[in-house]
Amino acid sequence: MTSTIEPGTGAPVLSVRDLHIRRTADGADLVRGIGFDLSPGGVVGIVGESGSGKTLTCRAALGVLPAGCTVAGGRVHVAGLDLATLGAAELTQLRGATISAVFQDPASYLNPSIPVGAQVAEVVRVKKGLRRRDARRDAAELLAAVRLRSPGLVYGQYPHELSGGMLQRVLIATAIAAEPRVLIADEATTALDVTVQAEILDLLADLRERTGLALVVVSHDLAVVAQLCDEVLVMRAGEVVEQGPAERVLQHPEHEYTRLLVDEHERYGLDRFLAPAEAGA
Template sequence: MRNGTDPLLEVEGLTIDFDGAVSQPGLVQDVSFTVSRGESVALIGESGCGKTMTAMAVLGLLPAGFRVAAGRIALGGRDLLTCSARELRAIRGRSIGAIFQDPMSSLDPTMRVGDQIAEARRLHLKERRPVALRRARELLDRVGIPNADKRLASYPHELSGGMQQRVMIASAIACDPELVLADEPTTALDVTIQAEILELLRDLRTEQGIAVLLVTHDLGVVADFCDRVVAMYAGAVVERAGVEDIFGAPAHPYTRALLDAIPQSGRPRTVLPVIPGRVPPAGSFPTGCRFEPRCDHGGHDRCRAPQHEAAVADGRYSRCARVADGDLVLAAGVGAR
């Protein structure tokens, strides 16, 4: 769903360098995408493709040694890259909520669940502790945790993995943020709990108009939950499109390869396609198309030249020179040279 045409989050030309003992420029290179109000956008790709690094840049939480070398990140028109550390702390939790992959490592083991949820409202909304705890109880009810009064006084280790993730969601939405950034929020959960968490996030989008930036490698979750998809490979965006376009007829060979690698029901005793090789390590990216060494359609001179993102259809973008020139068309389930 999309509740507005004006983008809430704008990422333009984002480039991230590493300034360590061995400098590594362009670990994330020229990444651009938007998220509208009430919309869910997925960042997909294999591990090491720069999804989480991009998300951490949005939150202003890049690890030591990493820095934004170029680009713009704006929330509601406000450039986050020009904000001070104090201003970013005020934005995180208030305007942007975050849900991480492993709730047990994200929740404070020494704090009761109620106080952890209430802390955001006490910090950002200046509520007194009794008022914030009442709101925390309401949030536990909202995210489907039974016996909310009892759970307010529980410590994280006393909860199941599914309940811990629900507590993380309650903390993320405690101050009614405009955007929730969810980094692999269902990976550590079983299938039944995954479905419940996704349904909860979907309800929040519908009822509160929250936008979601979802970082995931689970394409089943993407198909079920997201409006648009941003496919990343080796730190660069290779394709941007609506979820139906991505799954119906992907434009970039990498996106096609990811979809081909999904196990298909009703096809017993078939060999599962795999992408040969692996994502190149940081600092060893090819000078041309970063996917070319693994691509079934590589080997052309244009593949070894620098690639630029280009519109291939209305609302669809691909970083492949051959696709842009029209001599490589990938239909659903079919690759053509």
């Protein structure tokens, strides 16, 4: 999967238009009017406090809202396909193959009693329709591609033998196994220590550059967003309060809430990520 298109240009691979998500039990509108376009190689960031609707937005983009929540308005297009028009089987096919995701707490997505290599191979086998031997070869390559040290050793290890950062790399390997065009990373580095977090972000940036993978990066950490994203959406209580080029929004926030977030993060060294020398590095 080599992209010949300039990063962030070309027809959107993910397009969210005026999305509304409702909780059916009480009719509460949990997400109201979010929208963005993501082109091949582009990176959009979603920031905002806990409970602001970031994860629900991601799940709507994946076509898997939790039970009790429904799309009450707007549209999600993935690679030109309107999710609302797709059946369950088509959505399952789309997930993994075209749009994929990694979340916080990677261990919960792995079977504790099966070596991780075999689990990656199984995803490859199912999603790419490969024979077992070919799937094993692909899985080994994927573990190397996510820059696990000693991928051959890791292949045969069980989840409990691996660190959080290694587990997240394994999950990223399964998420990119079928060469999706969009990868959603929803707080994917939140639980990791700073060094490991930086390594994983670097890996995502590298995948984007090498393969034209488009990214949705959800984080409550503005430094993460500043480092990686072209565009940023600032969410609060189900709404986007500010949206625009990451540098503009983070350096010259217009909304009071964004200013508050930026102020909170100054002491964590946001400046360092906003330095021009860092851009595109």
